Amino acid sequence: MSKQAILNFSQAKAEPIWLQERRLAAFDKIETLPLPSIERVRFHRWNLGDGTISENDATANVPDFMALGDSPKLVQVGTQTLLEQLPTDLIQQGLVFTDLQSALEEIPQVVEKYFGSALAYDEDKLAACNYAYFNSAAVLYVPDNMEIEKPLEGIYLQDSDSDVPFNKHVLIIAGKNTKFSYIERFESIGEYSEKASANISVEIIAGSGSQISYSAIDRLGENVTAYISRRVKHDHNSSVDWAMGVMNEGMVIGDFDSDLYGEGSHANLKVIAASSGRQIQGIDTRVTNYGKYSVGHILQHGVILERGTLTFNGIGHIVKGAKGADAQQESRVLMLSDKARSDANPILLIDENEVTAGHAASIGQVDAEDMYYLMSRGIDKETAERLVIRGFLGAVITEIPSKEVRQDLIAVLDKKLDKR
Template sequence: MNEEILNFSQAHAEPKWLQELRLKAADAFNEIPLPFIEKVRLERWKLDEFKLAESLETGNVPTFTELPNHPMLVQVGSQTIMEQISPELADKGVIFTDISSALTEIPEVMEKYFASLVNFNENKLTALNVAAFNSGVVLYVPDNVEVMEPIENLLFHDSESDLPFYKHVLLVVGKNSKVEYLERLQTLGNGKEKIKANVVVEVIADKGAQVKFSAIDELGKQVTGFITRRGLIGDSASIDWSIGVMNDGEVVSDFDSELRGQGSHSNIKAVGISSGKQTQVVNTRVTNYGRNSVGHILQNGVILERGTLTFNGIGHIIHGASGADAQQESRVLMLTDKGRGDANPILLIDENDVTAGHAASVGQVDEEDLFYMQSRGIDEETAKKLVIRGFLGSVVTEIPIKSVREEFIATIDRKLDI
C-alpha cells in the first residue's frame, strides 16, 4: 500500500509534506476502527475499500445549454473538465481550482489547512480519504474580500466507471470576507458499476468571515458512501449550512460545526428523502466552544416506500462557553407504514449560563392541511406534494442560483413520484 501511495503522489508531483501525510494516514487506516453512527451497522457497507487510482478518460460528460456567469468548477470522476473565475476575483487573490493546481498556487495555505479540520486519525474513513483521495477542489478567499456572485462546484460520479468517488474539498475564507458557495454531488448516466464514495469537505471561516454553504447531494443507486462536512468558525464568524440529502443509494451524511470563536454562529438546515429500500443517515453536530456562540440545527425528512431515514442531532456546549445557545429540531414525515424514521436529539451541556433546547417528531402529513387545500379544489396528490415542498422548503429557498433551485424542486418531485 505504501509503495502504491508513494508512486501515485510522486507521479502527481505532490510536495513532501503531502506524501508523508498520505503515508501516515495509510498507517492509521490499518489500525483504527470505523466511525460509530447511531442506528447503522456501518461495517456491512464495506466502505473501507482502499483503491488509489484516477480516471484516465471521461465517459459521461454533462451538457450545459449555456455557460453561467458565475465562478464554476466541474469535475467528472477525477478529471477537471471546466474551470472558470472572473478576472476581477482573480485580481483580488481568490483561488478556485483543483487540488493539484492549488498546491502550486497557494502552497503555504495548503500545507497549513489541508486535512487540519478533518484529521486522518479520527476514524478509518477519514484516514482512507487522506491516504487515497484522487481529486478535489480548493476555494481560497483572502482577507477582506466580498465575493458578490455565488461560486458553484459540481462533482460528478461517472456511472460507467468503477473508480471510487474519493474527493477532498477545502474552503478557506479569510478575515472579514464573505462568500456564497454551492456544491453539487451527482451521478451521471445509467451505468450499473457499484462504487464507494468517501467525500471530505473542510470549511475554515476566519475571524469575522461570513460563509453561506449550500449543497445538493444526488448520488445514484450504485453509490454507497460516507460524506463528511465540517466547519471551523472563528470570532464573530458564521457558517450557514443548507444541505439537501437526495441520494438514491446508501449514504451517511456527517456534518459538524465547531464554534471556536467568541460570538461565532452556525445555522444548519438539512432536508432529505429516503425511498425504495435505501438507508440514509444525517448525523449533525454543533459544538459550542466560544462564549456567546450560537448553534442551531433544523432537520426535516420524508420517507417513502421501505426507505429508512435517521436524523441524529447533537448539541454540545463545552465548559467555559458561557452565554452559548444550542437549539435543534428534527421532523420526519412518514408517507408509508413500511419505512422507518428516527429522530434522535442529544444535548450535552457542560456550562451553566447557557440556553439550550430540542424538539423531535415522526408522524404523518397533517390531515387538516390536506383538507384545507382539497376544499379549495386541489386534488389529494397535488396537495401532498405542496405540503412536502413546504416542509422541505427551508433548504430550497437558500439555494443561491435560480436554475439550481428549479432542478432541486424537480428532484423532490421525481422522488415523490416513485
C-alpha cells in the same frame, strides 16, 4: 492496496513530501481506528472505505457547459477537472479556485497550513481512508477582506459508468473578514450502471470575521454507497449559514459538523432529506460550542417514501468554558408510508453553566385531514402528497438565501418523487 501503491500515485501527481507523508500516516492508521459513531444506523458492512486509489478514464458523460451559466465555478467529473471559470478581476485579487495540484503550485504554503486542519486524518477510520485514498481534490481560497457578489460553484460529478471510487477532498479557506456564497453539488451522471463507493470530505476554514453562505445539493446515484463528511472550523466572530439538500438515491451517511472555536462565532445548519425505495440515509448533524457566546442552531426536516429509512441525529455540545453559548436544534420527519422507518434523535451535552440550549423532535405521518381537504378540492392523491411534502420541507427551503438553490432543491425533490 499497499503503501508503495499510494506512494506511487502521490509521486505521479508530484505531491509534496508533507502530503505523501500524510497519506502514508493515514494508511497506517486505518486498521486501528473505529468507524464514525452514527447513532441508530447500521452501516458497518457498507463499502465506504474502498482500499484502492486510481483515476477515471476519459468519459462521454459530461455536463452541458452552456447550461451552467457564467458564474465563477469549478467542474470536475470523477478525477478529471473539466472546467475552471473565474473572472479576471477575482484572479487579480488573489482568489484561487482550482484542483489540488494547481493550488499546490499557486499557494503551496496556504494549502500546507490548512489541509487537514478542520478534520484530522486520524479522527476515525473513514477520515483516514479519505486522506490515504482520495484521488481528486479541489481548493477554494478567498483572501482576507475579499467580498464576492456572485456565488461560487463547485460541481463534482460522479461518472456512473465507472467503478472507480469517488474519493474526493474539498478544502475551502475563507480569510479574515471575507464574505461570499458557495454552492456545492455532488451528483451522479450517466446510466447508474456500475456499483461504486464514495468517500467525500469537505473542510471549511472560517477565518475571523468571515461570513459564508454555504449551500449543497447531494444527488448521488442509486448504485453509489457514500460517506459525506463536512466540517467547519470557526474562528472569532465568523459565521456560516449552511443549507443542505440530501437527495441521494443510494445508501448514504452524512456527517455535518461545526466546531465553534471562536468567541462570538455562529453556525446555522439547515438540512432537508428524502429517502425512498429501500434506501437508507443516516444524517448526523453536530454543533460543538468551544468559544464563549458562540451560537449553533440545527434545523432538519425529512420525508420518507415507500420502504425508505431516514435517521436524523442532532447533537449540540457546549463544552466547559463556553459561557454564554447557545445550542438549539429541531428535527422533524414526515412518513408517507406505513413501511417507512425513521429516527429523530436530539442529543444535548452541556458542560457549562450560563448557557442556552433546547431541542425538539417529531416523527409522524401525513395528516389525513390535510389530504382530505386537498382531495376534496379536486386534487388527486399524488399531487396532494406533493403539496404536503413541499409545505413540510418549505420551512427549511424558504430559509435558504439563494433563490437558485431553492429552485434547484424543489426540482431535485420533484424528480425523486417521480421515481416512486
